[in-house]
Amino acid sequence: xxxxxxxxxxxxxxxxxxxxxxxxxxxxxxxxxxxxxxxxxxxxxxxxxxxxxxxxxxxxxxxxxxxxxxxxxxxxxxxxxxxxxxxxxxxxxxxxxxxxxxxxxxxxxxxxxxxxxxxxxxxxxxxxxxxxxxxxxxxxxxxxxxxxxxxxxxxxxxxxxxxxxxxxxxxxxxxxxxxxxxxxxxxxxxxxxxxxxxxxxxxxxxxxxxxxxxxxxxxxxxxxxxxxxxxxxxxxxxxxxxxxxxxxxxxxxxxxxxxxxxx
Amino acid sequence: xxxxxxxxxxxxxxxxxxxxxxxxxxxxxxxxxxxxxxxxxxxxxxxxxxxxxxxxxxxxxxxxxxxxxxxxxxxxxxxxxxxxxxxxxxxxxxxxxxxxxxxxxxxxxxxxxxxxxxxxxxxxxxxxxxxxxxxxxxxxxxxxxxxxxxxxxxxxxxxxxxxxxxxxxxxxxxxxxxxxxxxxxxxxxxxxxxxxxxxxxxxxxxxxxxxxxxxxxxxxxxxxxxxxxxxxxxxxxxxxxxxxxxxxxxxxxxxxxxxxxxxxxxxxxxxxxxxxxxxxxxxxxxx
Amino acid sequence: xxxxxxxxxxxxxxxxxxxxxxxxxxxxxxxxxxxxxxxxxxxxxxxxxxxxxxxxxxxxxxxxxxxxxxxxxxxxxxxxxxxxxxxxxxxxxxxxxxxxxxxxxxxxxxxxxxxxxxxxxxxxxxxxxxxxxxxxxxxxxxxxxxxxxxxxxxxxxxxxxxxxxxxxxxxxxxxxxxxxxxxxxxxxxxxxxxxxxxxxxxxxxxxxxxxxxxxxxxxxxxxxxxxxxxxxxxxxxxxxxxxxxxxxxxxxxxxxxxxxxxxxxxxxxxxxxxxxxxxxxxxxxxxxxxxxxxxxxxxxxxxxxxxxxxxxxxxxxxxxxxxxxxxxxxxxxxxxxxxxxxxxxxxxxxxxxxxxxxxx
Numbered sequence: 001x002x003x004x005x006x007x008x009x010x011x012x013x014x015x016x017x018x019x020x021x022x023x024x025x026x027x028x029x030x031x032x033x034x035x036x037x038x039x040x041x042x043x044x045x046x047x048x049x050x051x052x053x054x055x056x057x058x059x060x061x062x063x064x065x066x067x068x069x070x071x072x073x074x075x076x077x078x079x080x081x082x083x084x085x086x087x088x089x090x091x092x093x094x095x096x097x098x099x100x101x102x103x104x105x106x107x108x109x110x111x112x113x114x115x116x117x118x119x120x121x122x123x124x125x126x127x128x129x130x131x132x133x134x135x136x137x138x139x140x141x142x143x144x145x146x147x148x149x150x151x152x153x154x155x156x157x158x159x160x161x162x163x164x165x166x167x168x169x170x171x172x173x174x175x176x177x178x179x180x181x182x183x184x185x186x187x188x189x190x191x192x193x194x195x196x197x198x199x200x201x202x203x204x205x206x207x208x209x210x211x212x213x214x215x216x217x218x219x220x221x222x223x224x225x226x227x228x229x230x231x232x233x234x235x236x237x238x239x240x241x242x243x244x245x246x247x248x249x250x251x252x253x254x255x256x257x258x259x260x261x262x263x
Numbered sequence: 264x265x266x267x268x269x270x271x272x273x274x275x276x277x278x279x280x281x282x283x284x285x286x287x288x289x290x291x292x293x294x295x296x297x298x299x300x301x302x303x304x305x306x307x308x309x310x311x312x313x314x315x316x317x318x319x320x321x322x323x324x325x326x327x328x329x330x331x332x333x334x335x336x337x338x339x340x341x342x343x344x345x346x347x348x349x350x351x352x353x354x355x356x357x358x359x360x361x362x363x364x365x366x367x368x369x370x371x372x373x374x375x376x377x378x379x380x381x382x383x384x385x386x387x388x389x390x391x392x393x394x395x396x397x398x399x400x401x402x403x404x405x406x407x408x409x410x411x412x413x414x415x416x417x418x419x420x421x422x423x424x425x426x427x428x429x430x431x432x433x434x435x436x437x438x439x440x441x442x443x444x445x446x447x448x449x450x451x452x453x454x455x456x457x458x459x460x461x462x463x464x465x466x467x468x469x470x471x472x473x474x475x476x477x478x479x480x481x482x483x484x485x486x487x488x489x490x491x492x493x494x495x496x497x498x499x500x501x502x503x504x505x506x507x508x509x510x511x512x513x514x515x516x517x518x519x520x521x522x523x524x525x526x527x528x529x530x531x532x533x534x535x536x537x538x539x540x541x542x543x544x545x546x547x548x549x550x
Numbered sequence: 551x552x553x554x555x556x557x558x559x560x561x562x563x564x565x566x567x568x569x570x571x572x573x574x575x576x577x578x579x580x581x582x583x584x585x586x587x588x589x590x591x592x593x594x595x596x597x598x599x600x601x602x603x604x605x606x607x608x609x610x611x612x613x614x615x616x617x618x619x620x621x622x623x624x625x626x627x628x629x630x631x632x633x634x635x636x637x638x639x640x641x642x643x644x645x646x647x648x649x650x651x652x653x654x655x656x657x658x659x660x661x662x663x664x665x666x667x668x669x670x671x672x673x674x675x676x677x678x679x680x681x682x683x684x685x686x687x688x689x690x691x692x693x694x695x696x697x698x699x700x701x702x703x704x705x706x707x708x709x710x711x712x713x714x715x716x717x718x719x720x721x722x723x724x725x726x727x728x729x730x731x732x733x734x735x736x737x738x739x740x741x742x743x744x745x746x747x748x749x750x751x752x753x754x755x756x757x758x759x760x761x762x763x764x765x766x767x768x769x770x771x772x773x774x775x776x777x778x779x780x781x782x783x784x785x786x787x788x789x790x791x792x793x794x795x796x797x798x799x800x801x802x803x804x805x806x807x808x809x810x811x812x813x814x815x816x817x818x819x820x821x822x823x824x825x826x827x828x829x830x831x832x833x834x835x836x837x838x839x840x841x842x843x844x845x846x847x848x849x850x851x852x853x854x855x856x857x858x859x860x861x862x863x864x865x866x867x868x869x870x871x872x873x874x875x876x877x878x879x880x881x882x883x884x885x886x887x888x889x890x891x892x893x894x895x896x897x898x899x900x901x902x903x904x905x906x907x908x909x910x
Contacts, residue, residue: 022370108289111529
C-alpha cells in the first residue's frame with residue numbers, strides 16, 4: 001500500500017513467506033522422505049530409490065494407477081467436449097434463464113462431495129448402473145463440468161462473435177468460420193480446461209471412494225485404504241509421485257491459461 | 264419461423280449434453296437420496312421398503328447425532344476462522360505489497376498445492392505430525408529432551424490438516440477482492456489524514472468483505488462434510504457427522520439413515536446460506 | 551464495384567424500431583457517409599446491407615441484384631469493424647489472405663495479392679507479425695487491406711477511425727480517401743464525428759431515430775440543412791423564430807424584418823430560421839461597416855479563445871418574445887490581436903444568403 005513504513009512492508013512480506021512455508025512444508029517433507037532409505041524416517045538422510053522400486057512391484061498400486069490415468073483421460077475428453085459446447089451456448093446466445101443455468105453449475109462445487117458421492121451411490125445402485133469405473137466416470141465428468149464451462153467461458157469472452165462476423169464478410173461459410181477462426185481462438189482455453197479436467201479426475205478421492213467396487217479402484221482410493229491399514233514408505237513414494245504430477249499439470253495449465261495467444 | 268426453430272435446435276445440441284449429464288448425475292441422485300431418507304431400508308437386493316420418518320427422528324432423539332453435528336459445526340467454525348486470520352494477511356501481502364512478476368509467481372505458488380491431490384496432502388501431514396515425525400524431530404533439535412507432541416490422531420491435527428487444505432481458497436478469494444481495491448482509494452484516504460490503522464479498518468476491511476465472505480462459504484460447507492481428514496488425522500477422535508454418514512454407506516449399510524443425515528447436513532448448509540445471503544447483500548450493496 | 555439501393559427498409563428489435571422506412575441510393579464508386587447520434591440507426595443500416603440480419607420490410611440491392619435472401623458470406627462485401635476484429639491467432643499475411651484462402655485460391659496467388667495489398671496500405675514487410683504486435687494505426691490498415699483483397703463490390707466501414715488519436719485519425723482520413731479514389735469502390739461508412747463525415751464523404755445522410763433526415767453533398771447539407779436537428783448536429787446554429795410577413799421576409803421579435811430567400815409558407819405562418827455562428831461579422835458599435843442587410847446591436851457577454859478562432863456570446867439589445875434575453879453564438883476568425891472585451895457594445899451583421907429556412 002502506498003505510504004506506511006518500509007519496516008511494515010517487509011514484515012508483511014515476511015508473513016507471506018511464512019504462509020508459503022506452511023503450505024509447502026508437509027509436501028516437501030513427504031517428498032524428501034520418499035527418497036530416504038530408512039523406512040521409519042531415521043536420519044541421517046540417505047538418498048535412495050528403494051521405495052520407488054518397491055512400487056514397481058506393487059501390482060495393486062500399478063493397476064490402480066492405470067485406472068486413474070485412464071479414467072482421467074476419459075474424463076478429460078468427455079468433460080471438455082460437452083463443457084465446451086455448453087460454454088459456447090452460454091456465451092453466444094441470449095437465453096432467458098441464463099442466470100438459472102449458471103446457478104445450476106454450482107451444486108457440484110458447493111455441495112459437500114460426501115453428499116454427492118453417496119447420493120450417486122444410491123442412485124446408480126437403484127437404477128442398475130452399480131459401481132465401477134463407468135460410474136466413476138459419470139461422477140468425475142459431473143464434477144469437472146463447472147470448471148470446464150467457467151474456464152472456456154472466460155476465454156470466449158474475448159468477443160469471438162465479432163471475429164466470426166468478420167470471417168463471414170470475407171466469404172467464409174459458418175462452418176469455415178468456426179473451423180478456421182473460432183476453434184483456433186478457443187483452443188488454448190479448451191486445452192487448459194482439458195488439463196484441469198484431467199487433474200480434477202486424477203486427484204478425485206471422495207466420489208471414487210464411494211463408487212469403487214471391491215477389486216477396482218483408483219490411486220487415491222488405494223492410498224486411503226493403505227493409510228488406514230498402516231503406514232508403509234511405499235505410500236510415501238506414490239504420494240510424492242502423485243503430488244509432483246498434479247502440481248506439474250497445474251503449472252502447465254497456469255501458463256496456458258494466461259498466455260493463450262490473446263492480444 | 265425457421266430461425267427460431269433452428270436456434271432451439273442449436274441450443275438443445277449445445278446445452279443438452281452438459282446439463283443432461285448434470286441432471287443425471289447430480290440432481291436425480293440427490294432426489295433419489297431424498298426419497299431414500301424416508302424409507303426403512305434400501306430397496307435393493309430384493310428388499311421391500313416402507314416409508315418412515317424414523318431416520319430423521321433418530322437425529323432429534325439421539326443426543327449422539329446432535330453432539331456430532333455440533334462438533335462438525337465447531338470444526339467448520341474453527342477452521343474457517345483460522346483461515347481468515349491466517350489467509351487475509353497473506354492475501355493483503357500479495358495484493359498490495361508485492362508487484363509484477365513476483366506477484367504472479369507467488370500467487371501461483373500459493374494456489375498450486377490447493378489444486379493438487381487432497382488425499383496426498385492430508386497424508387503428508389501425518390508424516391509431519393506423527394510421533395517422532397518431522398515436527399517432533401525439529402523440536403528435538405532445540406529441546407533434546409522433549410516428549411513427542413502426540414499431535415497426530417487428535418483434534419488439533421484435524422484442524423491443521425483442514426486449514427492447510429483450504430487456506431489457499433481464502434487467500435484466493437481475499438486476494439481477488441483486495442486487488443480490486445484501487446490504489447487511488449488508499450491514496451485518497453491518506454490524503455484525508457487517515458492513519459494506517461484507520462485505513463485498514465475503514466477502507467480495506469469493508470471493501471474486502473465480499474472476498475472474506477466468499478471464502479467463508481467455500482470453506483465452511485466442505486469442512487462440515489469432511490470425513491477423510493478427520494479419519495486420517497483424527498483416528499478415533501476424528502468422529503464427525505461426515506464420518507458417521509460415510510459409515511452408513513461403507514460399514515453399516517444403513518443407507519436410509521445415511522441419506523437422512525446427509526439431508527440434515529444439507530439443510531444446515533442451506534440455512535447457513537440463507538442467513539448469510541441478506542448479510543452478504545447488505546454488505547455488497549455498498550460496493 | 552456496384553451501386554447499392556436500399557428501399558423502404560424497416561427493422562425492429564423487439565419493440566424498438568431501429569429503421570423506419572429508410573430509402574437511400576448509394577452511387578457506384580461514391581464515398582458515402584452515414585452520420586447520426588447513437589441509436590440513430592446508422593449502424594443498423596450498415597449491418598443490414600452487410601447481411602447480418604434480415605429486414606422486416608423493404609429490400610436491398612447490390613449491383614441491381616436483390617440480396618435479401620443471401621447470407622453475409624455471399625454478398626461480396628468487405629467490412630472494417632470498429633475494433634478491427636483481426637484474427638489474433640493468424641499473422642498479418644494470413645489475416646489479409648483469409649478471404650482468398652476460404653475461396654480456395656492457390657498459395658502463390660494469395661501471397662502475391664497480400665503483397666500488393668500491403669503495398670497499397672503502406673505496410674510492406676510486416677507479413678509475419680501478429681495483430682497484437684501492431685500499433686492501432688497499423689491494425690486499422692491491415693483490417694482495410696483484408697477487406698479489400700477479395701475485390702468486393704462494396705466496402706462497409708463501421709466507425710473505422712474511432713479508436714485512433716486525433717493526429718493519426720487525420721492522417722488516416724487522407725489515406726482512406728486516396729485509396730478509395732484509386733480503387734473506385736463504393737464505400738459506405740458510419741460515423742458520429744461530423745468533421746470526419748464532412749471531410750471524407752462525397753455525399754452524406756443524416757440519420758436520427760431510425761429515419762433519414764437529409765441526404766446531399768457535404769456543402770449542401772451543411773449550408774442548407776432542412777431540419778433543426780440537421781442544423782445543430784452538423785455544425786452549430788443560432789435559431790430565430792418568427793412570422794412570415796410577405797413573399798420575401800419574416801418578422802422576428804426584436805430584430806425586425808429579416809429578408810429570406812426560398813419558398814416561404816403563407817403570411818402569418820410561424821417559421822424557424824437559422825444562422826450559423828461563422829456567418830456573422832462582429833464589429834464594435836459605431837465602426838460603421840454598412841454592407842450587409844441584417845444588423846443587430848448587442849453586448850459581448852462571453853469570449854472563448856481557441857487559437858484559430860474566438861467564440862463570442864453576444865446578448866442582443868432586443869429581447870426575445872416573452873422578454874428573456876436572447877443570446878447568439880458567433881465565431882470569428884482570429885484576425886485581430888486582441889479579442890473583444892466582455893461588455894463591449896457590438897454590432898452583428900450577416901448576409902441574407904446565409905439565413906437558413908428550416909422545414910421543421
